[in-house]
Amino acid sequence: MKTANAGQLKAGARRTGRLARFLDNDNVVGYVFAAPFLLGFLIFTLYPILSSLYYSFTNYDLMSSPNWVGFDNYQKIFTDDAKIMKSFQVTFTYVFLSVPFRLTFALIVAMLLKNAIKGIGFYRSAYYLPSLIGGSVAVAIMWSQIFGDKGLVNSALGAIGIDVSTNWIGNPGTALYTLIALSVWQFGSSMLIFLAGLKNIPASYYEAASVDGANKVRQFFNITLPLLSPIILFNLIMQTISAFMTFTPAYIISRGEGGPLDNTLLYSLYLYQKAFRFFDMGYASAMAWVMLIIIALITFTLFRLSKLWVHYE
DSSP: OHHHHHHHHHHHHHHHHHHHHHHHOHHHHHHHHHHHHHHHHIIIIIHHHHHHHHHTTEEOOSSSOOEEOTTHHHHHHHHSOHHHHHHHHHHHHHHHHHHHHHHHHHHHHHHHSSSOOTTHHHHHHHHHHHHHHTTSHHHHHHHHHHTSTTSHHHHHHHHTTOOOOOOTTTOTTTHHHHHHHHHHHTOHHHHHHHHHHHHTSOHHHHHHHHHTTOOHHHHIIIIIHHHHHHHHHHHHHHHHHHHHTOOHHHHHHTTTSOOSTTTTOOHHHHHHIIIIISOOHHHHHHHHHHHHHHHHHHHHHHHHHHHHHOOOO
């Protein structure tokens, strides 16, 4: 009896020792602390991604079971949906106009704010503030009022003798440009990144260029832009992706319709309509994957072309 008890004690001690060694392993400790993130990623990111990929090959309305239809949704996107072609046109126009203007304004303001002058912290905060609140519903509503027929824009034009009663939001020719103006107004995040990059350029480069007779314009193109090119590439890619994902301003300003005449029907807004207004979840999932592929191709192209103009140390 004593021998049996002794054996059990030894076996228990060995198991306890193995457990202690297992828990003392640095990798185990790391996985324990990373477990909340890993579980969150698997449940709330990876699973929805794989689910949407499956649903993109089905006819699914959220009420009944998915019905496998193969590539029918993808075929419909490119051959049998005139409205999605309009959303492509609107979205690409929005992206290719808003991103360059946004980055240009961000760089100009960053260069103006890079010098240490009195009150510079206040000015930097003031210029960054629109980026904090720019994507909100309240700002989108405010923007629709500013560009309304009796809004601030028309009032300002009337004050200088230009009598305009145009509803810029309701005019098919100008509605999209009001969204572009709102995007450009939110240049604060890019400005801060440019500002950090400008501060990392050694002042000795500019001093040497001045000694050699280079003026400010030549210093900008021969020193600032080449050394800032990696930052420009980063901002360009991030802002391009962000522009493709724009949804709230178009939804609020057009009341979810994408009007007038679908001229503010961004791709993300049309995807929302298909998914949550018409409950065509399979088609909406296919639209999401098409947009993912388009963004991936544009990002890949930007990286490939960056070899021609981006300079690393």
